[in-house]
Amino acid sequence: MRTVPAFRPLALALALTLTLVACGGSSAPGADTTTGHPAASADAMATPLPDGWALLSGDGVPLVEAGKPHLPATATSDDGVAVEVDDASRIIAGGDDVISVLEALGLAGSVFAAPTNTTTEAGLAAPHQFLFNRTTGVEGVLSLGGSLFLGNSLRRHGELSKKLREVGQDAVIIDDLQPAPDKVRKIAAAVGLAAQGEELASKVQAQLDEAAAIAARSGHTPRVIHISATGAGGNPTVAGADSASGKLIALAGGLNIGTEAGVANFSALSNEGVIAAAPEVILVTEHDLDLFGGAEGVWKAYPTLKQTPAGAADRVWVMPDAQLKYASVGSGAGALALANALAKLPH
Numbered sequence: 001m002r003t004v005p006a007f008r009p010l011a012l013a014l015a016l017t018l019t020l021v022a023c024g025g026s027s028a029p030g031a032d033t034t035t036g037h038p039a040a041s042a043d044a045m046a047t048p049l050p051d052g053w054a055l056l057s058g059d060g061v062p063l064v065e066a067g068k069p070h071l072p073a074t075a076t077s078d079d080g081v082a083v084e085v086d087d088a089s090r091i092i093a094g095g096d097d098v099i100s101v102l103e104a105l106g107l108a109g110s111v112f113a114a115p116t117n118t119t120t121e122a123g124l125a126a127p128h129q130f131l132f133n134r135t136t137g138v139e140g141v142l143s144l145g146g147s148l149f150l151g152n153s154l155r156r157h158g159e160l161s162k163k164l165r166e167v168g169q170d171a172v173i174i175d176d177l178q179p180a181p182d183k184v185r186k187i188a189a190a191v192g193l194a195a196q197g198e199e200l201a202s203k204v205q206a207q208l209d210e211a212a213a214i215a216a217r218s219g220h221t222p223r224v225i226h227i228s229a230t231g232a233g234g235n236p237t238v239a240g241a242d243s244a245s246g247k248l249i250a251l252a253g254g255l256n257i258g259t260e261a262g263v264a265n266f267s268a269l270s271n272e273g274v275i276a277a278a279p280e281v282i283l284v285t286e287h288d289l290d291l292f293g294g295a296e297g298v299w300k301a302y303p304t305l306k307q308t309p310a311g312a313a314d315r316v317w318v319m320p321d322a323q324l325k326y327a328s329v330g331s332g333a334g335a336l337a338l339a340n341a342l343a344k345l346p347h
Contacts, residue, residue: 050295052314055286056341058323058333062203066106069192078175078186079158085170087147088191094132095152096321097176097244097328099123101187104329105196112146119287119321132156138163150190152176177242180331181205200329207332208251211339215253218343224254225279225310226324227302228266229291236292236301237266244327245283252339254281271304280345282310283338285321317341 049055072086090112093099099111099120114123115132123129128144130136136156141149141164149164149171151157161171174186181201188197226239226249239245240258243265249256257277258267269277282305284298292298298305298316305311323334 049318050314050316053295053316053318056317056319056337058330058335058337060207060336061104061322061330061333062200062207063104063329064106064196064200064203067193067196069107070194071192073189073192073194075172075186075190077161077172078154078178079161079173081161081165083165083170083172083190085148085172085190085192087170090145090147091191092128092130092141092144092146092149093123093126093152094150094157094173095176095326096120096123097183097326098150098152098174098187100322100326100328100330101184101200102191104184104200105188105191105193107191107193110191113144117287136160138167142167142169148172148191150174150187176244176326178327180208180244180327180329183327184329204329204332207336211252211332211335214336214339214343215251218253218339220343220345220347221253221255222280222342222345222347223257223278223309224249224281224283224342225257225274225277225305225308226283227288227298227305228285228325229288229297229301230266236268238269240264240267244331245324247327248324248331248335248338249283252335253342254338269302271302274302274304275307277308279305279308279310280313280315281342282308282316283319283324284316285319285325287321288325289318 069088071088072084075083075085077083089110091110092113093111095115096118099114099122102108102111103120103122108122111122111126113128113130114126116129118124130144149161149169151161151173154173154175157173161173164171172190174183181204184201184204185197188194226245228237238258239256240263246256246259250259257279292301319334322328322330
């Protein structure tokens with residue numbers, strides 16, 4: 001593991017002693033202009049949130065009218081290989097970012113296998129759930145009997161896809177580290193719905209552009225920390241520089257704590273580092289909140305969060321995973337919700 005110094009300028013002397021351990025469309029709900037808390041979404045969570053916490057869920061996640069895939073279709077995988085896809089009826093999906101796009105294209109029923117940690121409706125309803133990581137073997141994927149493998153990571157699925165193609169299994173990678181509209185277009189093209197993909201990508205881009213415009217008008221850059229219950233060898237983490245949420249926070253007008261620290265992916269932050277970071281807003285996804293074990297689990301994982309401006313104000317915003325944690329069809333709606341809420345914070 002590598003370490004880098006913590007980063008709050010006003011606490012530089014302290015920060016030098018701290019570490020980050022790197023590891024590998026419509027308007028959103030409003031906000032109370034006094035407290036800076038976004039209004040709760042109409043969708044109630046299964047577990048009530050503590051006083052001061054809020055569910056920040058963007059409306060208008062786009063979709064398009066379902067169409068019949070035009071196959072065979074030639075897709076250019078992100079590992080540089082042109083793949084002719086003949087059958088997209090039984091898709092083995094490498095991540096929820098892929099599944100969310102398939103849902104929006106009307107292909108939820110084609111999701112044949114999903115990751116074991118899926119939070120999407122189509123993934124949970126899929127005939128198979130499967131563990132996808134760097135050690136996933138060709139035999140295990142082939143045993144599922146899918147017609148197309150759609151990986152979402154060059155790092156995790158590059159070698160796997162190569163071996164799958166060698167034995168005749170169609171395999172396309174749409175890497176997770178790219179803008180949501182690009183990802184939408186590539187996934188749609190791979191399943192023979194390129195025209196629908198262009199329409200869907202345009203809707204997502206329009207939402208992202210609107211969120212960026214809101215941020216540009218706000219004149220305020222709140223300090224935001226996105227915490228997760230996963231990563232760093234099972235330890236709680238914060239979103240880093242190249243994470244989807246780090247980029248979304250910046251677009252929505254916030255300063256992402258992990259980006260300021262210059263770390264990649266998701267990284268563990270020391271208790272002292274949390275204080276030095278002084279976040280004004282704490283973000284956590286619905287699934288991660290469950291993994292933490294609710295609010296008490298969050299404070300237990302990062303006890304010094306209570307000593308930050310966000311903790312003192314109980315300014316914890318809970319967002320759907322599909323609107324924060326990965327770049328996909330829900331990114332525009334999530335960015336709009338976050339931009340509106342950040343812009344209404346007192347400053």
